[in-house]
Amino acid sequence: MLKHWIRPDKPDKEELKSRLKAAGERLEAQQLRLKDKKLPVLVLIEGWGAAGKGSTIGQLIKHIDPRFFQVFSMAAPTAEERRKPFLTRYFERIPEAGKFTFLDSGWMDEVTKERLNGVLGDEAYAQRVDSVKRFERQLTDNGYLVLKFFFQISRKEQARRINGLMDDKDTAWRVSRGDLWQNHHYERCAEVFDRYLEDTNTPSAPWYIVDARSKKFAELQVLETLCTGIDTALQNESLAVPLLQNVFPLIKMPKLSEAPLKDKTLSEGEYKEELKRLQSKLRMLHNRLYRKRVPVVIVYEGWDAAGKGGNIKRLTGALDPRGFEVHPVASPEPHEKARHYLWRFWKSLPKDGHIAIFDRSWYGRVMVERLEGFCSENDWQRAYYEMNEFEQELHNWGAVVLKFWVQIDKDTQLERFTERKNTPSKQWKLTDEDWRNREKWDVYEAAVDEMLQKTSTTYAPWHILESVDKKFARIKALRIVTEALEAALK
């Protein structure tokens, strides 16, 4: 793209000034419509070192109320950040509905740097590009406006600016070794940048190359593109997004009604023996996966009163508390609802070597959110694909991903509800909502069946835990987890 890019004509001083003023006022007016329409805007400013990315952002935000934007300057990932999937720190920073996030360099900078210094080979680079495209598409599909700018300057101009900054001790810190390296390897960098720009230039999140020779002109180019982008996005607000074909390696799952429950039992003796054996095995595996830095993500979904809590406890009972977290998932709080529905899960990912257990999960999207109308039909239909992508991201990162559906029948649920109602120490577990959900058993079952069919992948399979006999379900979960960890540690 850089090769064939035609430098735009710079307007004269007078025109520049009046257009800057007009665009600034336009953005000022837009911020309120954006707020009303709850449009989130992510502006990514990438480009050469010393091209003026930061100072352009400084100019842009003057037109926006401080309550409506955040600026993040992304340095190289910290040691802590390197222990998560590489997109995590970007996903964590996506804006709330109705607000802007400006990123001063982002995932392009990270990927191209790693490409240039040889960390990413061809295959790893291709995987990164895939991840990036999916990330951006997931954002735009979910109503985000994603604007990507590349600040272009010549080698000569870059050298001039670097020298200018270095001359003053108060600005010298701004010049990184990376900037100097870039200038010395300008052609090689340009090639890698160009390739990346082409690889990630998608219709929903295209690149804009900015002629950054003059600061004011660069500002104008960004400002006008930003305004146009916002206008277009505001017009598109109720557009449904095409559903992508489910191309993930799926595992055929039985329907819930066809999964036998009755003979899935264990005697007390078998249970105790197996529990002891599997827990001590798991304890040992946990130490090993910590040492080998394998991350593990375990999802629990299931009927109310199916025994999720007790099942999870038998798992965690064998784990070193320094190496796992349980995330109980309730309905989202306002700041969570204001973002992509996967945001709060990205924020809860384990570090490598750790285990994260989700007591309910992102699958709420295709169950409660679908059935209670908390999202549109287009939203939840798209979600199957998005969740398969999300889990593939985790898998590619090296995580073991396991998903459990804790299954009981309707009669068993009634028995347990009644018992909870009559046992003071268990009453807190039973809410009016549980009774309401119970009335909708059949529609829930259909939704669960669809979910199991569409999201059980080879890399993140669903397992049904037959839990009329809770002992059976617990041993089955422990067995699946230990086997999966053994396989991963081989």
Added chain:
Amino acid sequence: MLKHWIRPDKPDKEELKSRLKAAGERLEAQQLRLKDKKLPVLVLIEGWGAAGKGSTIGQLIKHIDPRFFQVFSMAAPTAEERRKPFLTRYFERIPEAGKFTFLDSGWMDEVTKERLNGVLGDEAYAQRVDSVKRFERQLTDNGYLVLKFFFQISRKEQARRINGLMDDKDTAWRVSRGDLWQNHHYERCAEVFDRYLEDTNTPSAPWYIVDARSKKFAELQVLETLCTGIDTALQNESLAVPLLQNVFPLIKMPKLSEAPLKDKTLSEGEYKEELKRLQSKLRMLHNRLYRKRVPVVIVYEGWDAAGKGGNIKRLTGALDPRGFEVHPVASPEPHEKARHYLWRFWKSLPKDGHIAIFDRSWYGRVMVERLEGFCSENDWQRAYYEMNEFEQELHNWGAVVLKFWVQIDKDTQLERFTERKNTPSKQWKLTDEDWRNREKWDVYEAAVDEMLQKTSTTYAPWHILESVDKKFARIKALRIVTEALEAALK
């Protein structure tokens, strides 16, 4: 304390077993009362390396529903964490109301390590102890149960355990160089630990020394102490806390009604000239404070429509967006309301070298929360002291702390409300709540006066910005900020 500690008698095997069972059941029952009564419990487990802290936590949590606790294993602070006040990462991890946090080592470990390796001299150590005591007292004063355990083992026992762990490659990673060092300098460590235990042994958060020779017995000691502590705390729930005398270096502030507004104006010409001059000065100072890693915290409070937003923009207009954040503060979300009211502000502190601007702040505690009855009288009265402490913590860390009260009179507010009402692009700024607050002007004014008297300290002074003429207020803010930064950078 360690010197005079008398090792408790270990019960025989039968008794140990039955008491463990009883205490476990007691804790299981307590977790629900805790949840109902919204009691937050912070359990700090400190002690010698390899004393069994982690595995004891592993046993304790078996009695608690995974939804009700979190475990954090605190390693040495990361480079990122070192750029915040040292208590930040602990404050961030305090539990929600009705839940437990278990810390596997915490601030004792950090402080004593730094004492042992010479990072903390006598004075710095004394300051740390002060900070710790204040932190713990602020938690207990605000209804937290804080339980601190020290796991005691002999030098010989420690050596035995370290060797045991080292023998197996899957557990060898658990032995740190610190553990080995400790064992080789056992006496010296014991002295520093003992001193710290005595220094921080307070009535509201006392130490419990645990005989950790036997794992089961250690578990019993913690479990029984925990249960007793919870029972006591549940009985105390509505206890008011003594108000401490305001012993901070206060600056005498005028009453708002005595602060003249009328002649505080600037001509357009003076304004433009001063704005340009001060902004360019501030730009330069921002670079220097980034380089010198000085953190800055600026608080804006003031009447609705006083011009806070525009004032902040004139400040940020001069700043490099990579080095500041504006935090607009609205009413707290559920997960914020469930914790100490300063929690969300601790989470928003700037890194060193950065500027954090708070558009409304923790002072909501003694204004809106006081006047709308969102907290008890005891709560808001205590808050003056707590906020002085909080800011002193920031000051000791090296931060410049400035607080602005943006002042207008009642007539000016009415004019601006009317203008907002009649200007479509400004209507979003005016809410029904603004009108309701306006009706309570007099009680608000009295509360603000009290706040200014009680929380304007030499290290974090309040400044009144006369904002009937917004230009005047903006220039005054810029002048105060640049002068404070110049002084700090000298």
